[in-house]
Amino acid sequence: AAGVIQSPRHLIKEKRETATLKCYPIPRHDTVYWYQQGPGQDPQFLISFYEKMQSDKGSIPDRFSAQQFSDYHSELNMSSLELGDSALYFCASSSNRGGGVNPDTQYFGPGTRLTVL
């Protein structure tokens, strides 16, 4: 079965640079979520989109922005990168269209490992 696709898988940036992470949800999923996971930490929610509209916001820095496009893929834009932004960034998707047994189940992609030097 098709899974969530994230690109790139690895990204190395210098401080103060910008980065763009991409997420392609499972086909027919209309909702995407972004999570950040630091070393030894649990994933922390950043932001989510449902039907191309931002639906919830967590601990996302003002330097970060995100959007969901008409084909439901999402991009996380990160500017003025700091050393502390080094982490694994996961995208998850779910279907909130009312179908399926468990519409709230979020399925995670493989993540993008961002290293800021």
Added chain:
Amino acid sequence: GESVGLHLPTLSVQEGDNSIINCAYSNSASDYFIWYKQESGKGPQFIIDIRSNMDKRQGQRVTVLLNKTVKHLSLQIAATQPGDSAVYFCAEILTGTASKLTFGTGTRLQVTL
């Protein structure tokens, strides 16, 4: 890939034994709970879920128990196998459109031969 959960609680079990991983959740209003398995360098993988109107749910080799009185979840893995070695997270959610997951502290499961 980088190890996940370098300083997480660790549970060591012998292959073939049963494993029990515990989790305390924080929000009494949460109505949906999920267990995820995360292998090193990979994304969390869905294992099993349970709604707040249930106290037990069984899957293949796994059972989730929910005690709402004390806000406690447990994941039981029967006949633990080496491939079960990973970090396990419980997550809670207040259901609704695009609701966020709140993860608990992970537990590293080490299966010894």
